[in-house]
Amino acid sequence: MKKPFILVVxxxxxxxxxxxxxxxxxxxxVDLAENGYEAIEKVKGNDYDLVVLDIKMPxxxxxxxxxxxxxxRKNLPVILCSAYSEYKQDLTSWISEDYVVKSADTSELKQxxxxxxxx
Amino acid sequence: MDLIEALSKIVEISHSNIEIxxxxxxxxxxxxxxxxxxxxxxxxLDQDNRLTLRYSSRRSPLSILLSPHRPLLGEGIVGSIAxxxxxxxxxxxxxxxxxxxxxxxxxxxxxxxxxRFAFLPISDESKCYGILMVLxxxxxxxxxxxxxxLKIAAKELMGLIKLAELYTDSSKRITELMTLSxxxxxxxxxxxxTSMLRDIxxxxxxxxxxxxxxxxxxxxxxxxxxxxxxxxxxxxxQEEEVxxxxxxxxxxxxxxxxxxxxxxxxxxxxVISKGQIIGVISxxxxxxxxxxxxQDEFYxxxxxxxxxxxxxxxxxxxxxxKDILEELNSAQERIIEQxxxxxxxxxxxxxxxxxxxxxxxxxGFAKRLAKKLDLRPQERRYLNIILREVxxxxxxxxxxxxxxxxxxxxxxxxxxxxxxxxIVNLFxxxxxxxKVDIEEDYERDIPPVYCDPExxxxxxxxxxxxxxxxxxGEGKIGIRVFxxxxxxxxxxxxxxxxxxxxxxxxxxxxxxxxxxxxxxKGTGLGLSISNKIVLxxxxxxxxxxxxxxxxxxxxxxxxxxxxxxxxQNGKIREGGREER
Numbered sequence: 102m103k104k105p106f107i108l109v110v111x112x113x114x115x116x117x118x119x120x121x122x123x124x125x126x127x128x129x130x131v132d133l134a135e136n137g138y139e140a141i142e143k144v145k146g147n148d149y150d151l152v153v154l155d156i157k158m159p160x161x162x163x164x165x166x167x168x169x170x171x172x173x174r175k176n177l178p179v180i181l182c183s184a185y186s187e188y189k190q191d192l193t194s195w196i197s198e199d200y201v202v203k204s205a206d207t208s209e210l211k212q213x214x215x216x217x218x219x220x
Numbered sequence: 221m222d223l224i225e226a227l228s229k230i231v232e233i234s235h236s237n238i239e240i241x242x243x244x245x246x247x248x249x250x251x252x253x254x255x256x257x258x259x260x261x262x263x264x265l266d267q268d269n270r271l272t273l274r275y276s277s278r279r280s281p282l283s284i285l286l287s288p289h290r291p292l293l294g295e296g297i298v299g300s301i302a303x304x305x306x307x308x309x310x311x312x313x314x315x316x317x318x319x320x321x322x323x324x325x326x327x328x329x330x331x332x333x334x335x336r337f338a339f340l341p342i343s344d345e346s347k348c349y350g351i352l353m354v355l356x357x358x359x360x361x362x363x364x365x366x367x368x369x370l371k372i373a374a375k376e377l378m379g380l381i382k383l384a385e386l387y388t389d390s391s392k393r394i395t396e397l398m399t400l401s402x403x404x405x406x407x408x409x410x411x412x413x414t415s416m417l418r419d420i421x422x423x424x425x426x427x428x429x430x431x432x433x434x435x436x437x438x439x440x441x442x443x444x445x446x447x448x449x450x451x452x453x454x455x456x457x458q459e460e461e462v463x464x465x466x467x468x469x470x471x472x473x474x475x476x477x478x479x480x481x482x483x484x485x486x487x488x489x490x491v492i493s494k495g496q497i498i499g500v501i502s503x504x505x506x507x508x509x510x511x512x513x514x515q516d517e518f519y520x521x522x523x524x525x526x527x528x529x530x531x532x533x534x535x536x537x538x539x540x541x542k543d544i545l546e547e548l549n550s551a552q553e554r555i556i557e558q559x560x561x562x563x564x565x566x567x568x569x570x571x572x573x574x575x576x577x578x579x580x581x582x583x584g585f586a587k588r589l590a591k592k593l594d595l596r597p598q599e600r601r602y603l604n605i606i607l608r609e610v611x612x613x614x615x616x617x618x619x620x621x622x623x624x625x626x627x628x629x630x631x632x633x634x635x636x637x638x639x640x641x642x643i644v645n646l647f648x649x650x651x652x653x654x655k656v657d658i659e660e661d662y663e664r665d666i667p668p669v670y671c672d673p674e675x676x677x678x679x680x681x682x683x684x685x686x687x688x689x690x691x692x693g694e695g696k697i698g699i700r701v702f703x704x705x706x707x708x709x710x711x712x713x714x715x716x717x718x719x720x721x722x723x724x725x726x727x728x729x730x731x732x733x734x735x736x737x738x739x740x741k742g743t744g745l746g747l748s749i750s751n752k753i754v755l756x757x758x759x760x761x762x763x764x765x766x767x768x769x770x771x772x773x774x775x776x777x778x779x780x781x782x783x784x785x786x787x788q789n790g791k792i793r794e795g796g797r798e799e800r
Contacts, residue, residue: 113577119584157573184576185621196749202618203576205583205610 104130105218106148110140110166111155111182116203120153123207129214137166144170149177151214154197156183167197178217182210223365226254227372234376240384241275244377248277251373255366257335257358259283262342262377263351265302269293271351281330282355289324296320301339302348307371310337311361333357338367340374342381349381396520399427400527407531413437413539414447420528421451427520430505431484434462437491437499437532446499458504461486466500473497475522480504489525493533501525572617579617583610631672633780636712637662637701639673643680644699647688655694662701667779669712675753676777679761682746683716683773690720690771703779710779711759717772722765731763 107129109120114135121131132147134140137160140152152170156163167179178198185202198217201210214220233246244262251260261283262275270290276283291299297320301308310316315337318327338354352374356362362370406419417435425433432452439446454462461480465488468476475489484506491499503521583606590603644660647653687697698717703710723731727738732751754761759777766772 113581115581115585116577119581119588122588123584184573184617203580204614205580205587205607207584207587 104128105150105214105220106130106132107214108132108134108140108143108147108149108152110134110137110152110158110163112136112158116155120207120210123211124214127211127214137161137163137169140166141169141173144173144177150218152177152179153182153210153214154179155203156181156185171196180210180213180217223254223369226250226369230369230373230376234380240380240387243380244275244384245277247373247377247380248275251354251370252277254369255354255356255362258354258356261286261353263291263298263302263353264381265293265348265350266290271298271302274350282334285325285327285330289321291321297337297339298351298353301341302343302351305341305343305348307338307340307374309339309362309367311335335359336362338362338370340370342374342378344378344382349378349385352377392519395427396523399423399520399524403524403527403531407535410538413535414449416535417447417449418451420524421449424501424503424521424524425451428503428505430503432458432504434459434466434502434504435499436466436502438497452504462488462502462504466502469500470497475525487521489521491525491528491532493529493536498529498532498536501528569621572621576614576617576621579610579613583607583614586610630674631670633668633670634673635666636669636671636676636714636777637666639676640680640699640701640714643677643684647684652693653688656688656691657696659696659698660700661698663703666701666703666712667710669757669777670780671757671777672753675756679750679753679775680714680716682750683775686746687716687718687720687771691718692720695719695770704776706776711776712779713774713776715772715774717764717770719770722767722769722771723763725765725767728763728765732761 105128107124109117109124109131110133111117111120112135117133117135121133124131132143132149134143136158140154143149144152154163154167154170158166161169163181163183167181170177170179180199180201181197182201182203199213201213204210229250230247233243233250236243238246248260248262252258258277259280259282260277261273263271264274265271270292272290273283273287293299294303297308297310297316300320312335315331318324319331319337321327334355334357336356336359338352340352340354341348342350342352352370354370402423403420406416406423409416409419417437421433421435424430430452432450432454434448434450434454436446436448450459458480461478465476465478465486469488469490473490473492475487477485477487480486484504486502486504488500488502490497491501501521501524586603586606590600590607593599595603641660641662644658647656648658684697691697696719698715700713700715700717702713702715704713705711731747733748751761754775754777757777759775762774762776764772764774
């Protein structure tokens with residue numbers, strides 16, 4: 102079976118690195134993007150199974166990136182991942198599949214990815 | 221002393237410079253000396269229409285017996301002479317029994333020695349001031365000369381009493397003005413209410429030479445018990461009496477008086493503001509027998525209570541104004557405080573957000589180290605400490621960042637007509653919309669709504685673009701703005717009707733679902749986001765579908781009432797965030 106292919110979008114290199122290693126340990130293939138533009142380009146050219154998307158990023162933020170990604174591939178699951186404890190107030194954020202508060206403990210993120218992918 | 225001499229003496233005394241009281245007494249003495257075995261008395265007609273025996277040439281058993289009794293106008297010979305203003309002379313044979321008085325103790329016995337009786341009104345054309353009463357125990361009747369003497373004496377007495385009244389009136393007026401000016405000074409002194417009341421009580425007591433003065437003022441709205449001040453000595457019993465009379469004044473809305481401790485009297489006057497009793501002012505003093513100051517010695521209380529009414533109105537207004545100002549000031553301080561806290565909160569949230577990523581990296585990799593390395597127990601303990609502390613810090617930051625969740629709604633109070641007409645103008649200038657005929661029908665006097673104009677534009681654009689696409693760029697769009705009452709609440713409605721053939725009834729229930737679309741390139745998010753936005757404004761979107769003809773979308777937004785009512789049950793934080 103093909104490994105699930107996940108795109109991690111975050112503007113901080115060390116966060117990207119941590120998520121990549123943690124998710125690869127779980128048996129996922131991980132691709133990285135460091136901003137919204139790169140993420141949108143990569144979604145166009147790759148067949149990802151899921152996107153992990155930071156909200157606060159320079160350039161276009163995670164919320165706008167989310168709309169763009171959904172416009173391109175409305176069935177591509179997106180998990181928003183942000184330092185904010187809650188992000189329900191933004192009306193667009195609810196079109197993502199899930200929301201995870203960033204933490205050193207990545208188990209919640211991993212669990213939610215598995216849930217969405219039906220693993 | 222012959223008649224002429226006596227007459228000239230009377231006139232001389234009458235026009236002398238000595239005190240009026242002494243002049244009156246001097247004339248009475250002269251009468252006594254010139255009419256054998258006689259005594260002379262003066263009754264004064266007081267304002268309460270009673271006659272008081274106030275001057276006597278000497279104290280006799282008769283005068284002692286008569287003086288406590290104050291006959292009414294018309295009562296007995298004294299009263300009837302004062303009423304008719306006619307002189308009458310009597311002998312022992314024709315004098316009315318007991319001088320016409322009913323039941324006056326030993327009157328029969330004390331009248332027995334007298335032989336001649338003279339009653340002369342002290343009056344002019346317009347007014348009776350009193351009675352001159354002369355009784356003699358010698359002779360049988362008054363001679364013509366004596367009668368003339370008495371008539372002239374009565375005339376002179378009239379002049380003197382008139383003068384005395386004039387004098388009393390003007391001194392009254394002076395006292396009144398002085399008192400009012402002193403009270404006026406107190407009223408504008410801008411001190412606290414209770415000390416003002418205390419000063420007023422003192423001034424009134426001084427003016428009236430009262431034993432005590434008691435002022436009770438109701439608290440506004442009757443919330444608190446009335447406040448009262450007393451000047452002078454007052455016993456518990458006296459206070460009870462005062463309370464009783466004050467209650468009576470409040471009940472009957474008019475002044476009252478009660479006799480008190482034999483020779484005292486308490487007078488109570490209402491202080492009335494805008495037809496409502498706001499207080500009572502009472503004074504207690506000895507009933508005086510001083511000249512021309514009968515019961516109207518309390519006259520000044522009446523004037524003072526009227527003066528206080530308007531004065532207190534001002535004070536109450538001023539006090540209320542002061543309270544309001546203080547409230548305003550403290551509200552302002554609270555707002556400044558909140559604003560400080562708010563910016564502090566924002567700053568904290570920003571810092572917390574910036575700290576969180578490095579912390580996540582530290583903790584995340586420490587965790588990976590713990591997983592990968594074969595560590596000795598001691599080192600594993602160190603790592604666990606690091607992880608625990610990272611967890612603790614993350615917990616703190618999560619709490620802080622919860623407050624940062626308020627993603628700005630740039631809401632303002634606005635007229636929705638302005639928003640929709642701006643969008644309409646935008647489309648009208650678009651050449652692609654050339655073949656779309658937009659009809660606008662905006663009701664006047666539309667209440668304002670509290671909304672984010674950018675989000676509402678998004679909603680209108682979504683619906684208009686849908687309409688455009690449904691009509692394939694050609695047709696008619698009718699836009700109406702109107703007011704509608706739904707369940708006793710006022711809503712502002714914007715309806716957008718197109719001629720795009722309507723929505724297939726099979727799918728009409730799905731149009732607000734996310735990712736539902738009939739368009740090749742659509743995301744299926746337009747209407748669902750629009751619906752979310754409108755719901756977020758506590759409004760709703762309604763669809764009237766006429767399949768084959770067209771669809772009408774009606775957006776209802778609650779009319780803006782005021783800031784307090786709109787934030788009461790809102791899930792969305794409002795206020796203070798609009799400008800971000």
